[in-house]
Amino acid sequence: EIVLTQSPGTLSLSPGERATLSCRASQSVSSSNLAWYQQKPGQAPRLFIYGASSRATGIPDRFGGSGSGTDFTLTISRLEPEDFAVYYCQQYGSSPPTFGPGTKVDIK
Amino acid sequence: QVQLVQSGAEMKKPGSSVKVSCKASGATFSSYTLSWVRQAPGQGLEWMGRLIPMLGTVNYAQTFQGRLTITADESTSTAYMDLSSLRSEDTAVYYCARDSGVGLFDFWGQGTLVTVSS
DSSP states (O other), rough: OOEEEEEEEEEEEEEEEEEEEEEEHHHHHGGGEEEEEEEEETTTOOOEEEEEEEETTTTOTTEEEEEEEEEEEEEEEOOGGGGOOOEEEEEEEEEEEOOOOOEEEEOO | OOEEEEOHHHHOOOOOOEEEEEEEEESOOOEEEEEEEETTOOOOOEEEEEEEETTTTEEEOGGGGGTTEEEEETTEEEEEEESSOOOGOOOOOEEEEEEEEESEEEEEOOOEEEOOOO
C-alpha cells in the first residue's frame, strides 16, 4: 500500500499568514488522485481538495492544491481564524486508500 | 445534498462485537458506494472497507479481514459496520463516508465512538 508522510507535524502561524503543507507518497500516486481533508476537534473530516488541485464545493479560493507523482502541497494563501485545524492528505489512486498522519495548523 | 446519520456511542467488552449503523438520505442509496473509516483517539484516519450496494460488492482492508462485515438494507437506506473480536485497540471513532467508488470521500457521517474496555 502507498504510505503518505506529511510535514511539518505542526505549523504555528498567525492569521493572515501563508501556510504551506507538504505530503509525500512512498510511490507515485496515479492520475494525481490525491485529496486533502480538514478536520476540527470533535468533527468529521471535510473534503477540501481532490484530484490534487480541484477545490470541493464551497471551499474558498485561498485554498490551493498542487503537485503530482510523489510530492503534493496544500497552500492556504492567507489564514483565517476558521482555518486552524488538522489537515490530512489521502491518496485514492490505488487500493487501499490511505491517509497521511496529518499536519496541525495552530495559532501562533 | 447527501446526509449520513450514524448510530450512537457504544461501550463494549473485549471479545464482543459491535454493529454501527449509517442512515443515508438525499440521494439514491443504491447509486453510490459507502466506506467505513476509523480514527483512534488522537490518531489519524484508517480506511476499513467499502460496500457498493448496486453491485452487492464488499471490499475489506487486509487489516480487518475476517473480523469486519459491512452490509446494507436498501429498504431503509442504511449501511452497517459489524466488527467482531473487539480489543482495546479498536477503541476509536468510526465514520461512514460516501465513496466515489475509488476511495474519495465527499460526505461523512458524524462519527460513532466505540469504546472497548473491560
